[in-house]
Amino acid sequence: MGSLGMESTKTISEISEEILHEFKKQVLQEHRQKLCEVIYPRDHYPCLRGSFVLTNDDEERIQSNCTIKAQASAMLDIIVTKGPGAFDAFCKSLQENRTQIFLLKLLNQSLEEKINHFKGIYLVKPTISTQNHSKSEENNLPVVSKAHHIDGDSLPVPGEDGGPEIPD
Numbered sequence: 001m002g003s004l005g006m007e008s009t010k011t012i013s014e015i016s017e018e019i020l021h022e023f024k025k026q027v028l029q030e031h032r033q034k035l036c037e038v039i040y041p042r043d044h045y046p047c048l049r050g051s052f053v054l055t056n057d058d059e060e061r062i063q064s065n066c067t068i069k070a071q072a073s074a075m076l077d078i079i080v081t082k083g084p085g086a087f088d089a090f091c092k093s094l095q096e097n098r099t100q101i102f103l104l105k106l107l108n109q110s111l112e113e114k115i116n117h118f119k120g121i122y123l124v125k126p127t128i129s130t131q132n133h134s135k136s137e138e139n140n141l142p143v144v145s146k147a148h149h150i151d152g153d154s155l156p157v158p159g160e161d162g163g164p165e166i167p168d
Contacts, residue, residue, distance in 0.1 A: 017084060023114040024087035025080045027107055036072040038100060044075070047093035053086045063071065 028035070042064050048054040054062075058078050065071045079086045089105075094104040 019114070019118065021084040021087075021116070023111055026086065026114065027110045028076055028080055028087065028090075030110060031106060032073070032076055034106070035103065036069050038103065039072045039075075040068060041071045041075045043097050043099070044090065044093040047064060047096055048079075048089055051085065051089035051092070053082050053089045133164075
C-alpha cells in the first residue's frame with residue numbers, strides 16, 4: 001500500500017535497532033568457528049523453539065547434517081536469518097543451559113565492544129580546545145579532544161552529512 005515516490009523514513013530508534021542487529025550477526029560470524037566446535041545444537045532446541053526462532057523444519061534441517069559441528073553451523077546459519085531477537089534467544093539458551101557460560105560471556109563482551117566502538121565513533125563529537133597547552137602550543141595548533149556528547153535526538157539522519165546512506 002506504499003505510494004510511488006514516497007520515501008521510507010525511519011526513526012533513530014529503528015536505525016539503532018538495525019545497527020544492533022547487524023552487530024549481533026557480526027558477533028556470531030566472528031565467533032562461528034568457536035561456537036561450531038563447542039555447542040551441541042540439540043541442547044538449544046527447546047529454548048529456540050520456545051522463542052519462535054526455530055521451527056520444526058529448521059530443526060529437521062539442522063539434524064540432517066551428519067556431524068555435530070555441521071549441525072551447529074547450520075543452526076547458526078538459521079539464527080542469523082531470524083531477526084534481531086534470535087541472538088538474544090540463543091544467549092538466553094546458553095544462560096539457561098548453564099554449561100557454556102564462557103560462550104555467553106564471550107558473545108556479550110564482543111557485542112559490548114562493538115557497541116562501545118560505535119558510540120565512540122558516532123556519538124562523541126570532537127571539540128577544539130585551546131586551553132590544553134601541551135605540545136600544540138609549540139605549533140600554535142588547537143588540541144582536539146572528545147569532550148561533548150551528542151544526544152540521540154541530534155544524530156544525523158539518512159542522507160545528511162555524517163548520516164547513513166538512504167536505503168534503496
